[in-house]
Amino acid sequence: MTTPTSSTGLRIARVLPDLCLLAAMPLLVYSVHRVFMSTPIEQSMGTAFKIFFFHVPMGWLCMLMALISGIAAAVQLRRRSSGAAAVALAAAEIGFVTGLGVLLTGPIWGNATWGKPWTGDARQVSTALLWLVIVAYLLLRHYGPRSSDRLAAALAIFGAVNVPLIYYAVTLWKTLHPSTTVVASLPKEMWMTFWPGLGGLLLVSLGLLGLRIRQLRLADELDAAWVQLEDPPR
Amino acid sequence: MRLLRQALLLLRSELRQELRDFELLLTAGFFTVVLLAMFYLSFASLQAKAHLHALPGLMWLTVAFVGVLTLTRVFDREREADTLRALLAAPIDRLAIYLAKAAMALSVLMVCCAVLVPGLWLIFPAAQAFADQPGQTALLALLGCGGYVAIGTLFAAGLATGAGKNTLLFIILYPLTTPVLMYALVTTRALIDRDPGLPGHLMQMFVLDVILFAAACLLFETVLIGAPVRPHRRPPLRPSVHRDMSREPSR
Numbered sequence: 443m444t445t446p447t448s449s450t451g452l453r454i455a456r457v458l459p460d461l462c463l464l465a466a467m468p469l470l471v472y473s474v475h476r477v478f479m480s481t482p483i484e485q486s487m488g489t490a491f492k493i494f495f496f497h498v499p500m501g502w503l504c505m506l507m508a509l510i511s512g513i514a515a516a517v518q519l520r521r522r523s524s525g526a527a528a529v530a531l532a533a534a535e536i537g538f539v540t541g542l543g544v545l546l547t548g549p550i551w552g553n554a555t556w557g558k559p560w561t562g563d564a565r566q567v568s569t570a571l572l573w574l575v576i577v578a579y580l581l582l583r584h585y586g587p588r589s590s591d592r593l594a595a596a597l598a599i600f601g602a603v604n605v606p607l608i609y610y611a612v613t614l615w616k617t618l619h620p621s622t623t624v625v626a627s628l629p630k631e632m633w634m635t636f637w638p639g640l641g642g643l644l645l646v647s648l649g650l651l652g653l654r655i656r657q658l659r660l661a662d663e664l665d666a667a668w669v670q671l672e673d674p675p676r
Numbered sequence: 677m678r679l680l681r682q683a684l685l686l687l688r689s690e691l692r693q694e695l696r697d698f699e700l701l702l703t704a705g706f707f708t709v710v711l712l713a714m715f716y717l718s719f720a721s722l723q724a725k726a727h728l729h730a731l732p733g734l735m736w737l738t739v740a741f742v743g744v745l746t747l748t749r750v751f752d753r754e755r756e757a758d759t760l761r762a763l764l765a766a767p768i769d770r771l772a773i774y775l776a777k778a779a780m781a782l783s784v785l786m787v788c789c790a791v792l793v794p795g796l797w798l799i800f801p802a803a804q805a806f807a808d809q810p811g812q813t814a815l816l817a818l819l820g821c822g823g824y825v826a827i828g829t830l831f832a833a834g835l836a837t838g839a840g841k842n843t844l845l846f847i848i849l850y851p852l853t854t855p856v857l858m859y860a861l862v863t864t865r866a867l868i869d870r871d872p873g874l875p876g877h878l879m880q881m882f883v884l885d886v887i888l889f890a891a892a893c894l895l896f897e898t899v900l901i902g903a904p905v906r907p908h909r910r911p912p913l914r915p916s917v918h919r920d921m922s923r924e925p926s927r
Contacts (some may be wrong), residue, residue: 519898567858574851581847586835590844593834596899600827600852600891607855 459652462645469642476635484632490554493547499640500543501569503647505605507537508572510651511579512602515595524662525655527591530598532654534579536647541573568607575601679775682768686776691783693753700784704746708788711738712795720799727802732864736857738792739785739821743853744846746784747828750777751836760836764901774896778829778889782821789817805868812867812874819881820860824853826888834899859884 477495484491514530517523548566549559560566579601582594628636694700715734719727754760763773793813797803806813831848863877871877 519895519902522902571851571854574854578848578851582844586844589837590834592899592902593831593848596830596834596895597848597852599895603891604855 455652456656459649459656462649462652466642466645466649469638469645473635473639473642476638481632481635487555490551493551493554495636495639497544497547497551498636499643500540500547502640503643504537504540504544504569504572507533507540507647507651508576508598508601508605511537511576511598512600512605515598515602519592519595519599525659527595528655528658528662529651530595531580531583531658532651534576534583534598534601535654536651537576538573538580540643540647541569541576544569545573568604572601572604575604679769679772682772683775683779686763686768686772687779690750690776690780694780700746700749700780701787703749704742704784704788705791707742707745708738708791709795711741712792712799715796716799724800724802727800728868731796731800731803731868732861735792735796735864736820736860739789739824739860740850740853740857742788743781743785743821743824743828744849746781746788747825747832747849748845750781750784750829751832755836760833770897770900771893774829774833774893777833778825778892781829782818782825785821785825786817789821793817802868805870809867809870812878815878816860816863816867816881819878819885820856820863823856823859823881823885823888826885826892827852827856830892830896830899833896837900856881856884856888 473495477492481492481495483489511530511533514526514533518526518530548569552561552566553559575597579594579597582590582597586594719730719734722730751760754763764770793803793806797806828845828849831852832845835845835848859877859881863874863881865871866874866877
């Protein structure tokens with residue numbers, strides 16, 4: 443028996459991912475329109491600067507997803523929670539996609555700005571490393587032995603530890619990369635383009651995260667039901 | 677003290693086993709020599725200036741390759757005899773297992789470094805700095821291998837408890853140990869260049885090693901056998917097919 447409050451909560455949790463995706467649609471259309479039609483071209487970097495509006499949000503989302511995955515993995519280890527394991531896996535998958543986006547758009551922007559797609563810059567290297575850790579985590583979760591979930595969780599925790607290193611890499615190692623304060627110092631018209639884009643991509647990520655978690659939980663329930671059918675309790 | 681005594685006891689058993697057939701030392705040592713021969717064939721004809729740039733990479737790539745081989749073999753012994761389960765069930769602190777295995781892997785890697793560093797010096801004259809600063813070189817090797825082993829032992833142990841798929845260690849270990857190896861590369865470069873900032877680099881490596889060892893010690897038991905099972909505070913309201921069976925109270 444469930445209380446009315448918990449059943450309302452469950453219903454909200456069920457429709458939340460769909461709501462996120464629905465809300466993201468107009469934001470993304472508005473953001474893309476602003477990037478290409480309303481935002482002035484940056485003086486020193488030219489048209490290539492427009493990549494910034496996709497590259498930076500994807501970088502932030504990749505770090506956010508790695509953090510979510512690491513925290514969920516810690517909860518999974520501490521409480522043996524299959525729900526937390528599903529959150530960790532789903533967040534890592536979204537982190538994989540956003541990380542790939544960062545690693546693809548970064549060199550395009552770098553080539554236009556620095557004349558070289560890859561400079562071995564500390565933030566480039568640490569982001570690539572984070573992405574490799576996410577890939578290793580996904581490989582272990584999908585192809586590892588049955589007991590490897592705990593091992594994968596430890597891997598996700600190490601990945602999350604990498605996040606502050608990436609964020610402060612430009613400060614610690616004085617690299618070519620723009621500093622962490624660049625977004626705050628944007629002129630108003632660029633600022634007005636950046637935040638809707640970030641909001642749209644964030645909503646898409648959260649929506650996909652929610653859907654994937656639900657799918658993984660359903661797969662778990664299906665497995666458990668199958669086991670119960672094969673081996674009913676006496 | 678008890679933990680240390682247990683770890684030393686396990687390490688002594690590991691060493692005794694190793695001294696019976698020298699399997700780890702011979703395979704890892706031979707692999708180091710093979711890598712040195714391959715480096716010689718590939719890079720000896722390059723100019724001395726290029727050797728200076730290549731040396732740190734050659735040294736730590738060798739450690740990375742030999743390290744995986746060693747860590748796999750350290751736990752393969754337990755897997756083959758199915759003794760890891762027995763060790764985990766024994767009335768000892770599980771952390772002692774981690775410490776003993778890490779110390780064993782570190783010892784083997786240090787022996788390999790004792791072959792590798794003079795080997796590099798013989799092949800590439802640019803490695804003269806290693807011979808000029810033996811103390812710093814030994815400390816660098818110890819700190820670099822220490823960080824590598826700290827993470828490696830945790831994940832090798834985790835994979836050893838499962839069935840098969842030991843090849844996954846290569847996939848996990850390289851992305852995770854790259855920060856340690858990067859620090860080691862920068863420090864080796866400072867050593868070769870006789871940089872006065874070398875002690876600072878070595879200190880950074882030491883701090884990184886301490887952090888990695890602490891993290892691995894915290895995670896070891898949980899990764900290997902899972903968190904202790906805690907009983908439910910109250911019984912579930914209704915039977916559910918998707919409840920987490922591992923959280924059920926033991927009867």
